Amino acid sequence: xxxxxxxxxxxxxxxxxxxxxxxxxxxxxxxxxxxxxxxxxxxxxxxxxxxxxxxxxxxxxxxxxxxxxxxxxxxxxxxxxxxxxxxxxxxxxxxxxxxxxxxxxxxxxxx
Amino acid sequence: xxxxxxxxxxxxxxxxxxxxxxxxxxxxxxxxxxxxxxxxxxxxxxxxxxxxxxxxxxxxxxxxxxxxxxxxxxxxxxxxxxxxxxxxxxxxxxxxxxxxxxxxxxxxxxxxxxxxxxxxxxxx
Numbered sequence: 001x002x003x004x005x006x007x008x009x010x011x012x013x014x015x016x017x018x019x020x021x022x023x024x025x026x027x028x029x030x031x032x033x034x035x036x037x038x039x040x041x042x043x044x045x046x047x048x049x050x051x052x053x054x055x056x057x058x059x060x061x062x063x064x065x066x067x068x069x070x071x072x073x074x075x076x077x078x079x080x081x082x083x084x085x086x087x088x089x090x091x092x093x094x095x096x097x098x099x100x101x102x103x104x105x106x107x108x109x110x111x
Numbered sequence: 112x113x114x115x116x117x118x119x120x121x122x123x124x125x126x127x128x129x130x131x132x133x134x135x136x137x138x139x140x141x142x143x144x145x146x147x148x149x150x151x152x153x154x155x156x157x158x159x160x161x162x163x164x165x166x167x168x169x170x171x172x173x174x175x176x177x178x179x180x181x182x183x184x185x186x187x188x189x190x191x192x193x194x195x196x197x198x199x200x201x202x203x204x205x206x207x208x209x210x211x212x213x214x215x216x217x218x219x220x221x222x223x224x225x226x227x228x229x230x231x232x233x234x235x
Binding site (some may be wrong): 002028033034036038045046047048051052057078089091093095097098099100101102104105 | 146148155156157158160161170171172206208211216218219220221222223225226227232
């Protein structure tokens with residue numbers, strides 16, 4: 001059981017918008033700690049796509065956006081493309097564990 | 112360009128130890144930290160801990176305290192992760208990743224650059 005809860009899977013048709021939630025608690029997201037998002041294609045290392053809740057590293061398309069409110073964060077992907085099909089993970093810090101934590105991951109399927 | 116190159120796959124017996132290396136290039140090694148993350152087959156990411164390449168400060172995941180040791184060699188810009196008393200559920204791909212926390216563990220840490228991963232298989 002991950003401390004950060006993500007839906008196991010989401011899906012959408014090409015061109016559509018999907019969102020992936022990341023629900024935490026008062027010891028992590030709710031305490032104000034930043035949330036980061038990673039995309040992982042099969043057999044490859046994770047790739048940072050959002051850092052500091054809503055910032056995109058250079059080279060990440062603006063179709064990807066992040067937000068945070070209360071004890072949750074969300075990743076939104078607009079204009080869905082086949083190449084977006086991957087696993088997505090949120091990451092934050094937990095004061096009770098005194099370390100970083102990941103969500104359980106969400107598999108995005110492009111229909 | 113920033114690169115993190117990890118050592119090759121390992122097969123270990125239960126109870127043994129493994130030491131994975133991560134050689135950094137393309138940046139000033141001591142200006143960043145290194146985090147270690149593992150991923151069991153078909154499972155999610157698990158943060159293992161962090162080490163400062165500047166002063167050797169560490170922050171280990173509570174779950175692994177006492178079994179894991181992270182070190183660095185600044186002369187070769189290489190980070191190491193040693194895991195002892197291996198069990199079958201330690202079978203995973205182990206990743207190193209550059210962390211912006213240079214001196215002490217920053218709760219806002221994230222990883223832009225990752226190694227290619229090292230598969231560690233624990234089997235009798």
